[in-house]
Amino acid sequence: MNLLATETNNYVPDVRRAQFTPLYDTFKVAATENVPSKIVMFGSTAGAAGIELTNMTRAFELPHPMKHTVKAVRVVPIGCDAGDVTKLQQNYVLRLIRGNAVELEAPLEYWASGAGTNGIADPNAIASLGEYPIELEHGDHFEVNIIGTSFAAHATTPIFVRVYLDGLLEKGVQ
Secondary structure, three states: OOOOOOOOOOOOOOOEEEEEOOEEEEEEEOOOOEEOOEEEEOOOOHHHHOOOOOOOOOOOOOOOOOEEEEEEEEEEEOOOOHHHHHHHHHHEEEEEEEOOEEEEEEEHHHOOEOOOEOOEOOOOOEEEOOOOOEEEEOOOOEEEEEEEOOEEOOOOOOEEEEEEEEEEEEEEOO
């Protein structure tokens, strides 16, 4: 079920329901291809790319009357070659951009996935924004850029990385 699916416009004015759910988007690079020096995320939609890759219904913005309060950012490499993950962490920086402002910026390894190590998941092992969440209102342009030095992916394993903007999603009440 797509939690961001477009609903009718019969909303109760100034009333929203809230649920803790992430916004997410995915980038993939085939084995032996070059990882680009700039990856722009949250510009695809579930209708075009598939709900398994993103839950966005509009490119780079939330529809009316949604609001998302970003409380944490997570970067999750899935099934990637360990050497490729190391190269991503050493050579790339993640930026969360709202409008024209860089709201967050840090090397990729800073944005822990909470997926755990040694097979033990730990949801506390994430980069929480604590007392300083970032609010994304409907219509606000936002994107995540992953910027760095291009390299060729491992010869047999593709790169598959999902970025989560964890937080509180508020939707209109009908």
